[in-house]
Amino acid sequence: MGKHLNIAAKRFKLLRRELGLTQQAFAGQLGISNSTADIERGKSRISGEVVAVLFEHYHINPLWLFGKSEEKYLQAGEVQVMPKVVTLNSSENENIALVNAKASAGYAHNLQDPEWYETLPAFDLPLPEYRNATYRGFQVEGNSMYPVLHPGEWVIARAEEKLSDIRPGQVYVVVLQDTLVVKKIVRQQHRIQLISVNPDYPPIETRAEDIREIWRVVSKISGSLEPAPDTPLEHWAREIKEELKEIREHLR
Incomplete structure (x- = not known):
């Protein structure tokens, strides 16, 4: 057992x-x-x-x-965003379920259905940094988090318990009433903004009570070893560096 x-x-x-x-x-x-x-x-x-x-x-x-927290009771009124189902391997130890792009369409509608989770592939990651917490893998769709995350890549994310646990600047998988998205989170007084890294995508506004789960991204799995392209700031800095190099060579 x-x-x-x-x-x-x-x-x-x-x-x-x-x-x-x-x-x-x-x-x-x-x-x-x-x-x-x-x-x-x-x-x-x-x-x-x-x-x-x-x-x-x-x-x-x-x-x-399930032994993943020492906080037994949750405060009334606090927005709770922890998972309702955890997945176990054949040895009854918790593993990491993988939610691919196709499965993500039905994820929000099956949060409390253990049988649905059994249809998902899962794996064990025997590394110390992936113990004593609940983790799940999600496949990235679209270009909204480019260049940090590319379409088709996977993120491994750790379950958060409360909305108040979110950290500025972190990337999260946010499960809403009928969908899930990968975004940064900005808390405002009465609203929540879900922010993309790609400036071509406008922020999404939602209410705290419409958020059902939050997973903090801790790592990613990529099928490519190609270096990530420069961000606009990095590209500008590279151009300045090249121009200065040309000026120095011209002055010699």
Whole structure:
């Protein structure tokens, strides 16, 4: 039995006991037909629907439940953007699901459907920097983040828990009500701006409550070893350098 499933089972049981409920009574509150005994023994996974009910009724942090955070409760009123479903490999350890361009079209509509996630390819990345957190891979579409990200490349992104966790200047995968985008995020008083790197693409304005998940991009996978083209500023600096070189040679 894998480490993360054991943690989830133990914390699930701990929560039930803290609430003073029997397994049958807890199952009734969660809206599941069978008792919670199989979940507590680690024989059944905790579904996305159950995670959503635990959050809605008890403000339980899904990442705490799966051993990815020590923050058990989430504050009421804070915009929560953590994933409702995590994916596990055959050893019941968390892996990195890959959402390609085709799958991204249906991603926002399947956030709480564990069976849909099982259709996605996934892999393990046994590096220390990819442990103790939830990661997911997304394929880049379009040129809005060019030249930082190219169409067809993949980004590996780490799940954020709250909208207040976002950092200025970072690139994020932002899941909205019916789509997902890769952008930088600027928080304003009553609105959120999603900013492209490519100046040809205007900002997208949205409301905080319309954001369902946020993933902070930590690395990318590219199929090309070609160097990235210069940004306009780098191109201008290169031209100035060449002009100065020509002037020095002319003065000799």
